[in-house]
Amino acid sequence: MDRALVDAARSGDEEAFAAIARGSADRLFTVAHRILRDVGRAEDAVQQTLVTAWRELPRLRESDRFDAWIHRILVNACYAEAKRVSRWSANVVALPIEGPATADTTLSVEARDLLERGFRRLPPEQRAVFVLHHYLDWPLEQIADALGIPLGTAKSRLRYATSTLRAALEADARTPIIEPRGRSA
Amino acid sequence: MNETDFRRTARAWLEEGPTRMADRGVQDALDLVHATRQRRAFWPAWMDTDMTIPIRLAAGLAVVLIAIVGLSFLPSGGVGAPEPSPTPTPSPSLPTLPPVALALNAGSWAAPSPFPVPLTVTVPNGWTGNVGGRYAVFLTPTSAPGGVSITSFSKVYADPCHSERGVISPTPGPAVDDLITALQSVPSLTVSPVTDTTVSGHPAKELTIAAPASFAGCTLQAGTYRLWELPLGATNDMATGERQLLRIVDIDGTRYVIDLSQPTTESPAQRAEAQAVMDSIQIAP
Numbered sequence: 001m002d003r004a005l006v007d008a009a010r011s012g013d014e015e016a017f018a019a020i021a022r023g024s025a026d027r028l029f030t031v032a033h034r035i036l037r038d039v040g041r042a043e044d045a046v047q048q049t050l051v052t053a054w055r056e057l058p059r060l061r062e063s064d065r066f067d068a069w070i071h072r073i074l075v076n077a078c079y080a081e082a083k084r085v086s087r088w089s090a091n092v093v094a095l096p097i098e099g100p101a102t103a104d105t106t107l108s109v110e111a112r113d114l115l116e117r118g119f120r121r122l123p124p125e126q127r128a129v130f131v132l133h134h135y136l137d138w139p140l141e142q143i144a145d146a147l148g149i150p151l152g153t154a155k156s157r158l159r160y161a162t163s164t165l166r167a168a169l170e171a172d173a174r175t176p177i178i179e180p181r182g183r184s185a
Numbered sequence: 186m187n188e189t190d191f192r193r194t195a196r197a198w199l200e201e202g203p204t205r206m207a208d209r210g211v212q213d214a215l216d217l218v219h220a221t222r223q224r225r226a227f228w229p230a231w232m233d234t235d236m237t238i239p240i241r242l243a244a245g246l247a248v249v250l251i252a253i254v255g256l257s258f259l260p261s262g263g264v265g266a267p268e269p270s271p272t273p274t275p276s277p278s279l280p281t282l283p284p285v286a287l288a289l290n291a292g293s294w295a296a297p298s299p300f301p302v303p304l305t306v307t308v309p310n311g312w313t314g315n316v317g318g319r320y321a322v323f324l325t326p327t328s329a330p331g332g333v334s335i336t337s338f339s340k341v342y343a344d345p346c347h348s349e350r351g352v353i354s355p356t357p358g359p360a361v362d363d364l365i366t367a368l369q370s371v372p373s374l375t376v377s378p379v380t381d382t383t384v385s386g387h388p389a390k391e392l393t394i395a396a397p398a399s400f401a402g403c404t405l406q407a408g409t410y411r412l413w414e415l416p417l418g419a420t421n422d423m424a425t426g427e428r429q430l431l432r433i434v435d436i437d438g439t440r441y442v443i444d445l446s447q448p449t450t451e452s453p454a455q456r457a458e459a460q461a462v463m464d465s466i467q468i469a470p
Contacts, residue, residue, distance in 0.1 A: 012223055018215050025214075029206035034199050043210040047285045050214040051221055058223050080288075080327070107197045115198045134192065135199040166191055 006063040009054070017057070020066075021050050028074050034131040035078045037120060045077040052077070068146035075128045075147055082124040111169060118168025126161040129154055213284055220281075279305060282322065286315045293465075296322050296335075302436050303469035304335065308462055320415050324462055329455040330448040333463045336421075337441050340414040341367045345374065345396070345423070346403035348411040359440055361390050361433045373397050374412070382432060384443065385468040389434035396423035424448050430460075436468060 001020065008016035028049060032042035052073050060069055119127065128147070132138045138146070144154040186194070281297035282289075289308050296304040299319040306324060308314065314324040325332035340352040341364070357367040369376050377393040396410050403410065409422035421444070423429065430445040445463045447456060 014215075014219060017218060021211060021215060021218070025206045025211045026204060029210075030202075030204050033202055039203060043206060044285050046206060047210060047214040047217065048287055050211075051217045051283075051287065054218045055221050055224055083328070107194065107201075111194060112198060112201070115195070130195075131199065134195045162191070165195065166186065169186060169191075169194070 001066045003063045003066075006057075006060075006066045010057045010060060010063070012058075017054050024070065025050070028070070031071070031131060031136065032074060032078055032081075034135050035075070035124065035127045036081060037116070041081045045074065045081045048077040048080070049074045068142070071132070071146050072148060075132075078128060079124045082127075114168045114171070115165060118165045121168075122161050122164055126157045126164075129157040130161040130165075133158055217283055217285070217287075282314050282316045284316055286313045286323065286325065288312075288327065289314050301439070302335075302441065305465075305467045305469075306333075306462060307465035309458060312462070317415075317419065318417060320417065321419065326455065326459065329451065329458075331446045331451050331455060331459050333446070333459060333466075334421075334444045335441055335466065336415055336444065337439055338413055338415045341371065342411050342413065344372055345410045345412045346372070346400065346405070348409070349404060352414065359438070361435050361440055364433055364440060364442070365390060365392065368392075368394060371412070373403075384432055384434045384466065386470060387434050387436060387468060389432050391430070391432050393428055393430050395428045396425060398426045400425055430463070432463075434468070 001024070005016045005020050009020055025046060028046045029042055032045040032049075033039060036042050036045060049070065053070050056073070060066060119130075122130070129140075129143055132143045132146070133140065140154045140158065141151060143149075144151040147154070279293050279295040280290075282294050289312050291308060291310040293305055293307045294314065296302065296306075296316050300316045300322060301319055304322065306314075306322070308324060311327050311329075312324055313327055314322070316322050320337050322335040323332065324334065339356045339359070341357060342348045343350050343353045353367055353370070357363040365376075365379055368374060373396075375395040375397075377395075379390050379392045382389050382391040394412075396412075400410060409420070410424070412421045412423055414420045426449045428447040430447060432443040434441050434443065443463060443466055445459055447459075451459075
């Protein structure tokens with residue numbers, strides 16, 4: 001992230017913050033979607049992240065830590081979104097905005113289904129570490145630093161997530177998973 | 186499956202899915218940013234994780250002291266309360282509910298445009314809320330089940346136990362009694378006697394609906410006991426044994442349902458808190 005933009009936004013420059021937001025929204029959305037597995041919830045998490053980042057930006061001491069800082073806010077927003085109980089469901093089938101997703105044709109439908117079911121059983125804390133590690137390729141030290149957790153905690157969350165998903169791939173359990181969400185009329 | 190195979194499989198799976206956020210979503214966030222003031226720089230900076238425990242404790246203590254001193258000088262809106270939006274509201278002095286679900290400071294909030302009714306509500310700490318377009322206001326406790334909503338809709342499912350059978354046809358009429366009659370016709374729903382009440386002086390009807398204690402035998406399309414649907418597709422889904430207290434009111438020819446969800450997992454304190462939020466709703470004449 002451009003340090004000058006971060007400094008300007010920290011000083012209250014809304015245009016600078018808008019440039020930051022537009023430049024980082026897709027990446028934040030992609031991570032949030034992988035954690036939450038829901039387009040609407042991911043969008044809500046990113047919106048909450050951007051508003052929180054703007055409000056808290058003057059408290060960020062080191063501009064070059066912006067990327068880690070905003071990912072911590074994002075992950076916390078994902079936790080809140082995942083835990084928020086809502087009886088409202090949105091009947092929205094989300095489609096990729098830019099053409100089809102980059103599906104790996106070697107991934108079987110069955111493996112995809114088993115991973116999805118296994119992942120939805122994970123608590124959000126384990127999901128976040130798994131996504132940051134396997135999707136963003138962040139080393140565990142960087143994840144622990146960004147999320148403000150001990151390295152051992154990051155390691156154990158990744159270990160539990162990995163063992164759960166490996167077990168899911170090797171099992172044939174087919175428990176239905178239901179996740180209500182809501183809030184657009 | 187060895188470690189390499191697992192990593193490759195997990196990576197391939199994670200790479201699937203959307204990679205672009207809708208421009209509208211970003212713009213909504215920037216609109217909120219425009220209405221949100223930044224925290225003062227004198228608040229403690231984001232703490233680096235390499236701080237030692239004693240330093241963290243000292244810093245935490247400093248935060249508390251600063252908060253205690255600082256809060257006594259802050260206006261009643263509290264830290265982080267959004268400033269009034271430029272859209273017309275029934276109470277220009279009140280902050281307006283955001284378009285996405287965000288944590289609300291304790292106090293009174295107004296529903297801004299596009300929600301067409303001049304509505305205010307008071308929430309305690311620990312609630313989130315938003316205006317869901319022109320058809321809904323949602324208020325939800327952050328760490329408890331239940332919540333309060335104010336919605337306008339016509340579609341009622343003929344049988345929530347078998348929602349694949351669709352909505353009641355023809356659609357119930359626009360009157361308060363039309364909706365009550367429709368709810369009374371839903372086979373698996375328990376509907377209490379209806380009583381007269383008022384909402385900010387507007388004549389209204391009050392009743393309680395209850396879902397069955399078990400969904401055994403239901404087909405539950407999408408896994409939910411689906412009772413009604415808003416114009417843009419959001420649906421009101423009930424859990425087993427859940428009760429909902431409804432106040433149905435007509436405002437200038439449009440029917441609104443003020444709905445207090447009372448799931449079985451709610452504690453008495455949580456229920457009382459949600460009831461207070463419902464009772465605080467005011468609709469200007």
